[in-house]
Amino acid sequence: MPFLKERYFNLQQELNSSQTQLIAVSKTKPIEDILEAYASGVRDFGENYVQELVDKQSGLPSDIHWHFIGHLQTNKVKYIAPFVFLIHGVDSEKLLLEINKQGSKIGRKIDCLLQMHIAKEETKFGFNEEELSALIDKYFNPISNIKLDFINIKGLMGMATFTEDTTILESEFSYLNSIFKSIQSFTSSNFNPSILSMGMSSDYPIAIKNGSNMVRIGSLLFGKRN
Numbered sequence: 001m002p003f004l005k006e007r008y009f010n011l012q013q014e015l016n017s018s019q020t021q022l023i024a025v026s027k028t029k030p031i032e033d034i035l036e037a038y039a040s041g042v043r044d045f046g047e048n049y050v051q052e053l054v055d056k057q058s059g060l061p062s063d064i065h066w067h068f069i070g071h072l073q074t075n076k077v078k079y080i081a082p083f084v085f086l087i088h089g090v091d092s093e094k095l096l097l098e099i100n101k102q103g104s105k106i107g108r109k110i111d112c113l114l115q116m117h118i119a120k121e122e123t124k125f126g127f128n129e130e131e132l133s134a135l136i137d138k139y140f141n142p143i144s145n146i147k148l149d150f151i152n153i154k155g156l157m158g159m160a161t162f163t164e165d166t167t168i169l170e171s172e173f174s175y176l177n178s179i180f181k182s183i184q185s186f187t188s189s190n191f192n193p194s195i196l197s198m199g200m201s202s203d204y205p206i207a208i209k210n211g212s213n214m215v216r217i218g219s220l221l222f223g224k225r226n
C-alpha cells in the first residue's frame with residue numbers, strides 16, 4: 001500500500017478539529033514513500049533507527065522536521081544531534097546528559113520529550129512518576145545548580161499497552177494526561193512542557209480523547225510494515 005493522499009487528507013482533517021499534530025512514522029519505508037507524503041504536504045516524519053534516519057535525512061528536503069521516536073542509545077546521539085527536530089524517547093538520566101553534551105559540542109539546543117512508562121509491559125521504556133519528579137527537581141528546578149543549557153524539555157511521550165482493550169488504553173492515556181497536567185504549571189528556561197505525544201495507528205482516537213496533542217502514525221498512512 002503506497003502513501004495515499006486521500007488517507008492523509010482525511011486523517012489531517014480529523015486531527016485539525018482537535019488541534020493535534022501528526023507525525024508521519026516512516027520507519028522501514030523507502031525514500032519514495034516519504035517523497036510522496038512530502039508532496040502531499042507532510043513535513044513531520046518519525047523514525048526509530050539512527051542509521052536509517054541519518055541515511056534518509058541526507059537525501060531528503062531540508063525543511064523536513066525529523067522526529068526520533070525510538071529508544072535512543074547514548075553512543076548514537078552524536079549522529080542525530082545536528083539536525084533532529086524533536087527526540088521523543090528520552091528515557092534515562094544518562095541519555096539526557098549525553099544529549100546535552102552533544103548539543104553543547106555543536107552549540108545547538110535540542111528539543112526533547114521525556115518518555116513515561118505507562119504500559120503494563122515490562123519491556124517498554126520510560127520513567128515512572130517518582131523518577132520524573134526527581135529528575136525535574138535535579139535538573140530543571142530554577143535553583144538547581146546543574147544547568148542543562150543544551151536541552152529543552154517540550155513535554156512528555158508515552159506508549160500504551162499493546163491491546164485492543166479500550167478500558168486499559170483509556171486508563172493509561174488518562175493517567176499520562178494527568179501527569180502532563182501536573183507538570184504544566186512548572187516552567188523554567190529549559191523546561192517548557194506543551195507537547196503530549198501519545199497515540200499510534202491503532203489507538204490514536206483514544207489518545208486524543210485523553211489529551212494527546214501529537215500522534216505518531218505509521219501503518220495507517222504508509223501501510224503495514226514487514
Ligand SMILES: *Cc1c(COP(=O)(O)O)cnc(C)c1O
Pocket residue numbers: 025027048069070159199200201202216217218219220
Ligand atoms: C512504529 C511506531 C509508531 C507508529 O506505529 P503505527 O502502529 O504504525 O502507527 C509510533 N510510535 C512509536 C514509538 C513507534 O515505534
